[in-house]
Amino acid sequence: MTVNDPRITxxxxxxxxxxxxxxxxxxxxxxxxxxxxxVHGLQVAGLYYGGGMTGIGAATLFEAVQKDGERAIxxxxxxxxxxxxxxxxxxxxxxxxPVPTLIDESRHxxxxxxxxxxxxxxxGMLVGGTAATVAAHAHCPVAVIRGRHDSAIVPETxxxxxxxxxxxxxxxxxxxxxxxxSLRGVPLVAVHAWNDIVYEDTRGTAxxxxxxxxxxxxxxxxxTERLAGWPEKYPDVEIGRVLVRDRPRRALLEISEEAQLVVxxxxxxxxxxGMLLGSTSQALVQHAxxxxxxxxxxxxx
Numbered sequence: 001m002t003v004n005d006p007r008i009t010x011x012x013x014x015x016x017x018x019x020x021x022x023x024x025x026x027x028x029x030x031x032x033x034x035x036x037x038x039v040h041g042l043q044v045a046g047l048y049y050g051g052g053m054t055g056i057g058a059a060t061l062f063e064a065v066q067k068d069g070e071r072a073i074x075x076x077x078x079x080x081x082x083x084x085x086x087x088x089x090x091x092x093x094x095x096x097x098p099v100p101t102l103i104d105e106s107r108h109x110x111x112x113x114x115x116x117x118x119x120x121x122x123x124g125m126l127v128g129g130t131a132a133t134v135a136a137h138a139h140c141p142v143a144v145i146r147g148r149h150d151s152a153i154v155p156e157t158x159x160x161x162x163x164x165x166x167x168x169x170x171x172x173x174x175x176x177x178x179x180x181x182s183l184r185g186v187p188l189v190a191v192h193a194w195n196d197i198v199y200e201d202t203r204g205t206a207x208x209x210x211x212x213x214x215x216x217x218x219x220x221x222x223x224t225e226r227l228a229g230w231p232e233k234y235p236d237v238e239i240g241r242v243l244v245r246d247r248p249r250r251a252l253l254e255i256s257e258e259a260q261l262v263v264x265x266x267x268x269x270x271x272x273x274g275m276l277l278g279s280t281s282q283a284l285v286q287h288a289x290x291x292x293x294x295x296x297x298x299x300x301x
Contacts, residue, residue: 007035007090009109011102014072016152017115021145022076023083024154024291025113030084031183032110038076038091039105040069041098069093099133106138111293113143116150132285135266135294141176143293144285148257155290158260159187159240163252163280164226169265173295174226177263178234180293187238189259192223193251194244219243249283256288263293 010025012018022038029036042065073091080089094101106112114131135142147153162177164170174190181188194215220243231239244251256262267278284292 007037007109008032008111008113009037009039009102009105010076010113011098011105011115012038012040012072012076013115014068014075015115017145018072018076019079019115020147020152020154021113021115022079024143024145025111026080026083026087028111028113029080030087034110035088035090036080037105037109038073038080038089039101040072040076040091040093041101042066042069042093042095066093099130102134103137103139106134106140106142109140111141111143112138113145116144116146132282135281135285135296138296141293141295143291144288145291146288148289155260157186158258158290159189160184161189161191161252161255161259161262163248163262163264164190164192164223165248165265166222166226167265167267169267169295169297171226172297173263173265174230176293176295178230178237180261180263181237182234184260185236186260187240189240189242189255190223190227191242191244191248191251191255192219192226193242193246193248194219216243216245249280252280252284253287253289256284256290256292259290261291261293262288263295266294266296 008025008029010021012022026036028034070093073093077089077091080087092105102112102114112134114134116131131142131144135144145154148155160177160181162173164174177188223241223243227239227241231237242251242255252262252264262284264281264284265278266281281292281294285294
């Protein structure tokens with residue numbers, strides 16, 4: 001998570017999900033002593049092209065949309081300042097669609113934060129896959145702020161959980177998860193889920209492994225190897241291990257009911273080439289019971 005600009009960026013739209021995202025992002029920026037950038041995309045292209053409006057009507061509607069955006073920005077700024085009066089806050093209100101805006105903002109952020117739902121400038125922040133799209137293409141980790149049972153109640157207690165599968169992207173998720181657990185002063189739960197069905201070719205031919213005991217020993221060894229060295233780097237972080245024969249998404253969704261944050265890589269070792277967001281990450285972004293932090297592979301210069 002090394003980026004030129006030391007900032008946390010949050011996308012806002014005035015919805016309840018957006019309010020939760022601003023609160024979470026402001027607390028994180030305050031804790032890290034980073035700048036907070038609040039962004040709202042106006043999404044005004046349709047007012048002029050294909051929207052059936054021209055002249056005074058389009059101008060009037062644009063003015064209303066802009067005022068809504070300004071109000072969302074102002075409310076978010078007031079909320080963030082109430083959390084930390086010394087927080088450095090900047091804002092932006094571009095006349096651009098939300099997804100390209102957020103992806104571009106991710107080039108200059110330590111972390112990008114979005115709510116689980118949206119209205120106005122960020123309509124359909126989950127419906128239609130906007131959050132998943134941002135998480136799949138961003139240049140920094142993306143936090144999707146989810147509450148318990150689809151509510152606005154975002155948990156602030158419980159451990160940080162991380163999904164581990166042995167992929168390079170999983171290694172990056174482990175690094176971020178330890179940092180977040182240390183920052184919060186809470187335990188880290190390392191979750192490694194596996195099953196005894198493997199696919200042997202591109203046609204999806206499956207076979208069931210006949211030595212589950214031997215396989216479990218290997219998976220336990222993999223988890224141990226992936227955690228090696230981290231206790232020395234973060235001696236303040238208590239580490240719990242969960243090794244379960246199950247689908248990763250189900251195991252992580254279950255632990256999200258007790259965690260305050262779940263960290264995953266955007267793609268695991270079972271992902272298909274060209275799939276920018278794996279099925280486990282997608283499931284968590286849409287159904288987790290706590291905020292989800294999706295860690296993207298590092299971009300090569």
